Amino acid sequence: MTTFSKIISRPIDILNRARAEDAEYFTHVEGVGAVPRDIYKHVKSNPFGDLPRYSVHIVIQHLLVFTTFILLAASGLPIYFSDLFWASYFVSLFGGIDVARLIHRIAAFAMMFAAAYHIATIVAGTIRKIYHHEFDYKRTQLPRLKDLFDLIHDIKYFLGREPYRPKMEKFMYKQKAHYLAIIWGNFVLIAAGSVLLFPDVMAKLFPETLGKILPLEGGGLESYSAFFQDLARLMHADEAVMALILLAFWHWTNVHLVPGRFPIQWTFLTGKITREHQIEEHFLEYLNNLKEIPAEREYMKNLLKELGIDGSKVPSTADQSASSSQPADPAPPRKDMRSE
Amino acid sequence: MNLTKGHTTLALVVAAMFMLLLPGPRAEAADEYNCLMCHKHRYSARIDENGKRWNYNVDEFLYNHSVHRSIECRDCHTYIKRIPHDPVTQGVNCGNQCHIKPPFAQEKFSHEKIIAIYDQSAHGIGPADSEALKNAKPFCKYCHLNPTFTQMSEKTVPFRESLQRCLNCHPQRGVVQAYRHMTHRLRKKTSRSSKEIVQLCATCHQDTALMKKLNVSERAVTAVESYNRSIHGKLVRLGSQKAANCISCHASNALHDIHKKDDPRATIYKDNIAKTCSQCHEKTGSWFINIAVHPGEHHEGNPIIHLVSIFFRVVLYLAVFSMVGLMLFETFGRWTDGISLIFKNGTSWRGQSKRRSQKEK
Numbered sequence: 001m002t003t004f005s006k007i008i009s010r011p012i013d014i015l016n017r018a019r020a021e022d023a024e025y026f027t028h029v030e031g032v033g034a035v036p037r038d039i040y041k042h043v044k045s046n047p048f049g050d051l052p053r054y055s056v057h058i059v060i061q062h063l064l065v066f067t068t069f070i071l072l073a074a075s076g077l078p079i080y081f082s083d084l085f086w087a088s089y090f091v092s093l094f095g096g097i098d099v100a101r102l103i104h105r106i107a108a109f110a111m112m113f114a115a116a117y118h119i120a121t122i123v124a125g126t127i128r129k130i131y132h133h134e135f136d137y138k139r140t141q142l143p144r145l146k147d148l149f150d151l152i153h154d155i156k157y158f159l160g161r162e163p164y165r166p167k168m169e170k171f172m173y174k175q176k177a178h179y180l181a182i183i184w185g186n187f188v189l190i191a192a193g194s195v196l197l198f199p200d201v202m203a204k205l206f207p208e209t210l211g212k213i214l215p216l217e218g219g220g221l222e223s224y225s226a227f228f229q230d231l232a233r234l235m236h237a238d239e240a241v242m243a244l245i246l247l248a249f250w251h252w253t254n255v256h257l258v259p260g261r262f263p264i265q266w267t268f269l270t271g272k273i274t275r276e277h278q279i280e281e282h283f284l285e286y287l288n289n290l291k292e293i294p295a296e297r298e299y300m301k302n303l304l305k306e307l308g309i310d311g312s313k314v315p316s317t318a319d320q321s322a323s324s325s326q327p328a329d330p331a332p333p334r335k336d337m338r339s340e
Numbered sequence: 341m342n343l344t345k346g347h348t349t350l351a352l353v354v355a356a357m358f359m360l361l362l363p364g365p366r367a368e369a370a371d372e373y374n375c376l377m378c379h380k381h382r383y384s385a386r387i388d389e390n391g392k393r394w395n396y397n398v399d400e401f402l403y404n405h406s407v408h409r410s411i412e413c414r415d416c417h418t419y420i421k422r423i424p425h426d427p428v429t430q431g432v433n434c435g436n437q438c439h440i441k442p443p444f445a446q447e448k449f450s451h452e453k454i455i456a457i458y459d460q461s462a463h464g465i466g467p468a469d470s471e472a473l474k475n476a477k478p479f480c481k482y483c484h485l486n487p488t489f490t491q492m493s494e495k496t497v498p499f500r501e502s503l504q505r506c507l508n509c510h511p512q513r514g515v516v517q518a519y520r521h522m523t524h525r526l527r528k529k530t531s532r533s534s535k536e537i538v539q540l541c542a543t544c545h546q547d548t549a550l551m552k553k554l555n556v557s558e559r560a561v562t563a564v565e566s567y568n569r570s571i572h573g574k575l576v577r578l579g580s581q582k583a584a585n586c587i588s589c590h591a592s593n594a595l596h597d598i599h600k601k602d603d604p605r606a607t608i609y610k611d612n613i614a615k616t617c618s619q620c621h622e623k624t625g626s627w628f629i630n631i632a633v634h635p636g637e638h639h640e641g642n643p644i645i646h647l648v649s650i651f652f653r654v655v656l657y658l659a660v661f662s663m664v665g666l667m668l669f670e671t672f673g674r675w676t677d678g679i680s681l682i683f684k685n686g687t688s689w690r691g692q693s694k695r696r697s698q699k700e701k
Contacts, residue, residue, distance in 0.1 A: 041678070044686035082574035097578040158673025160695050174666070181659070196571070199631055200623035223630035230635065230645050233571075238652040242659065250663040258671050259679045260688035276687060 024164075027283075029290050032297055033304045037164045040279035042307060049272025051289050051296065053170075057121045059271045064114035066268075068107040073244050075104040080237045108193055115186050139170045139285065143180065147173035170285040178251070188239045195232035202228065373423060375413045376400055411438050434480045454508050455480075458596035460605070473554050476544070483540055504593045534576045534585035538567070541586045559634065566634035582620075589616050589633070 026034040054062075075094060078087035079101075094100035129135035138144070151173045153166040171179070195202045203225040210224050256264050260277065267273055278286045290297050378384065379398040386394050403409060414420055415438035419430045435455045437448040458464055458480075465474050532540065544550065546564040559566075567573040567586070575583035591598050592607055599606035607616045617624045678691040 041687075041689035045683075046686070047683055078578065079571070079574050082577050083568070088578055091578045097575055097580040098582055101575070101580075154673075155669070157677075158669050160673070160676060163695070200621045200625070200628050203628040203631060204623060204625050223627065225627040225630045226632050227642070227645070229631045230642065231648060233635070234645060234649055235652070238649070238656070242652065242656045245656065245660055246663065249660060250667060254663075254667050258667065259674060259681045260683060262681050262683065274683075276689065 024167075027287065029287060029297075029300075032290055032300050034309060035287075035290075035300065035304070036309065037167070037283070039300075039303070040276040043275045043279065043303065045274035045276045047274065048266045049270045050275040051273050051278050051286070051293070052271065053267060053273040053278075054271040055121070055125075056271060057117070059269065061114050061118045061121070062268055064117070065111060068111040068114065069243070069247070071107040072104060072111065073240065075100040075107070076240060077244075080241070105197065108190075108197075111186075112190060115190070139288070141171050141176055141179045143176050147176055165280060165283075167283040168281055168285075170282055170288075172281055174254075181246070185239055185243050188235050189243075192232040192236035192239070195228060196236055199229060372412055373414060375423075378424075411440060415439055432481075449509070451480075451509065454594070454596055457508070457594050461596055461598045462600050462603075463596075463598060476550060476554055478544065508594055533579075534581060534583065534588075535579060537585045537587060538564075538573070538576055562636075563634060566636060569635055570633055572633065584620065584633075588619070 025037050027037070028034050074090070078090040079097070081087050091097045091100050094103055126135060126140075146169075150166040150168055153162060154173075156162040157165050195206075206224075206228060255261060255268075265277075273282075275286075278289065290300060376398060379396055380400055382397050384396045386396070388394060408416075416432045416434075416436060417428075418433075418436060419428070434451045437450045437452075440449045441447070463477055465477055469477070542564045545560075548561050551561045568577065572584045576585055587595065587598070590607060597605065597607075599609075601608050603609060604611070606612065613629045614624045614626070617629060621628065676694045678689055678693040680688050680690045682688070684690070
C-alpha cells in the first residue's frame with residue numbers, strides 16, 4: 001500500500017524520490033542487521049538452490065502435469081489438425097490413432113490425479129498450518145491488490161524509473177496469474193474433455209435435466225445437448241492450444257532462458273530456489289526465511305559484516321535524508337552499496 | 341572333395357530353403373471357352389467413333405485373385421453366344437444367375453436380392469428421377485471395382501451380424517454350417533477400410549457443383565465437409581478403424597439400404613437413429629441423438645458459441661503477447677541493471693548497472 005500512495009503523492013522529482021526510497025532501502029532484521037534491498041547482487045548462490053520453495057509433493061505434481069501435458073498435446077493436436085500433412089505421421093509415432101486416443105485418455109486421468117493430489121496437498125497443508133498457527137495468506141497464491149501495485153512498480157523498474165524491484169511475497173503477480181490460469185485451464189479441459197469422452201452420459205445428465213427446467217422452443221439453438229457438445233468441442237481445443245502456446249513461448253523461456261536463470265533453473269527438480277533469486281523477486285519471503293532458518297541468518301550476518309554494513313549502524317529514519325544526500329561507498333567494486 | 345555329414349546336412353538345409361522360394365501351384369481362372377486366348381493380350385483395345393477408348397485386356401493375374409475368379413466369363417457376359425463374338429452392345433447384369441451353386445443350396449447364385457435392396461435405396465433409379473439424376477446415380481461397378489484383396493482380420497463383427505450379411509444373398513437354409521466351414525470375408529462390414537469408404541462416397545458427394553445440380557438438401561451438399569470436421573471424420577482420416585464411416589450410420593448390415601433422412605426405412609430416420617447410434621454409443625437417449633454428427637462451422641447461427649470462440653481468440657492473443665512482452669521487457673530492465681545471461685560462480689549479477697537513476701546519485 002505504501003508503494004502505491006507514494007506513486008500517487010510523490011512528484012516526479014529525483015531528489016525527493018531518492019529520499020523517499022531510502023526508507024525502503026534498508027530492512028532491519030532482528031539478529032542480522034540492516035539488509036539492503038539490492039543485497040542480491042552481492043550474495044553467493046548454489047545453482048541447485050539454497051532456500052526451500054516447493055515441497056516434494058509439489059515437485060512430483062509438477063512432473064506429473066509436465067509429462068502428461070506433453071503426452072496429451074502430442075496425442076491430441078494431430079486430431080485437431082487432422083487435415084494437415086504432419087498429423088498422420090505424428091499419430092503413427094503412437095502406433096495409430098486408436099492407440100493415440102487411448103494414451104490421451106490414460107494421460108488425462110493421470111493429469112486429473114495430479115490435480116486431485118494437488119488439492120489434497122494444499123488443503124492438508126493449510127489445515128496443518130492453521131493448526132500450528134503458522135498460516136499466512138500472504139504466502140499463498142491468493143491474489144491481492146498488492147500484486148497490481150507490484151506490477152506497476154516492476155514496470156517502472158524495467159523502465160529505469162525505480163531503483164529496485166518491489167518487495168514481493170513467495171508468489172509474485174506473474175506466478176499468481178499463471179497459477180490461476182492453470183486452475184481455469186484444468187477446469188475447462190477436464191469439463192470439456194468429459195463431455196467429449198462421455199457424450200451419451202453428458203447428454204443424459206446435463207442437458208436433459210436442464211431441458212426439464214428450461215424447455216427450449218425454436219431459437220438459434222437446436223437443442224441443449226448439441227449446444228453443449230459444440231461448446232465442449234470448441235473449448236477443449238482452444239484452451240489446449242492456448243495452454244500449449246503459453247507454455248512453449250512463455251513459461252519455458254521465462255523459467256529457464258531469461259538472464260540469471262539460463263541455461264536451466266533447477267527448482268522444478270530440487271524444490272529449492274537460489275538465494276539471489278529469492279531476494280530479488282521474493283524479498284518478503286526471504287525475510288521469512290531469515291526468521292525461520294538459523295543458517296541463513298548466520299550467512300547474511302557474516303555477509304553484511306564482510307561488506308561493512310554493521311548491524312549496530314542501522315540507519316534510523318531521522319538520518320535517512322543525510323545518508324541519501326551524500327552516498328558513500330564502503331564496498332568499492334559495487335556502486336550502489338550505500339552506508340554511513 | 342571330402343563330403344562330411346555336416347556338409348550334407350548343410351546342403352540339404354540350403355536346398356530346402358531354396359525350395360521355399362519356388363512358386364506354388366498357379367491360381368487358375370475358370371476359362372472353359374478360352375476367352376483369354378485373345379483377351380490376355382495387352383493393347384487389345386480400340387478407339388470408337390466418339391473417340392472413347394476401350395480396353396479389352398483382362399489381366400489374368402488380377403482376375404485370378406478377384407472374387408469372381410471361379411465364374412465363367414459367359415456367366416456374366418450372357419449375350420456372347422459364339423466365338424469369336426459379335427461386337428458387344430450390352431452391359432453386364434449383376435442380377436444374372438451364374439453357374440455357381442452356393443454350398444447347402446440348390447439354386448444358382450445371383451446378386452438379385454441385394455440389387456432389389458439397392459433399387460429401393462436412395463441410390464436406386466426411381467420413376468420420378470430427372471435425366472440428370474439418373475445419369476448421376478451410381479451402379480454396381482461404380483463402387484465394386486474389386487481393387488482390394490486385403491486379408492480380413494478376425495473377430496471384428498459379431499456372428500449374428502455377419503450371418504445377416506450372408507442372408508443378403510444366400511438362403512437361410514444351411515447358412516450357419518456354411519458360415520462355420522468357411523473363412524469368409526465377412527468379418528468386417530466391408531472389405532474397404534473406413535478411409536477408403538469415405539473417399540469412395542466423397543467422389544460424388546464432395547462434388548458440390550454436381551450435388552447442387554441434383555437439388556439435394558443444403559445439409560447434403562456439405563455432408564462430406566461437415567463429416568470431415570467431426571471427430572468421426574478426423575479419426576477416420578487419421579486411419580482409425582473404430583470410428584464411424586459413412587455407411588456405419590447410413591446403412592444397416594444389408595449395406596445397400598441407404599435411404600433419405602425422411603424415409604422411414606432409413607437408418608437415420610428420426611425413429612431409427614437412436615438404434616443406429618447405439619451400435620457404438622451404449623447409452624443413447626432422446627437428447628444424445630441431437631448432437632451434431634455433421635457439425636457446421638463453430639458459430640453458424642449460434643451466438644453464444646460464436647462469442648465464446650471470439651473470447652478464446654482474444655484471450656489467446658492477449659495472454660501470449662502480454663506475457664511474452666512483459667518477459668522481454670523484464671529481461672531488458674534487468675539487463676540494464678547489470679544482470680548477466682549465465683549464472684556463474686554463484687551469481688548472475690556480475691555486470692555494472694547502466695541505469696540513469698543510479699548514475700545521477
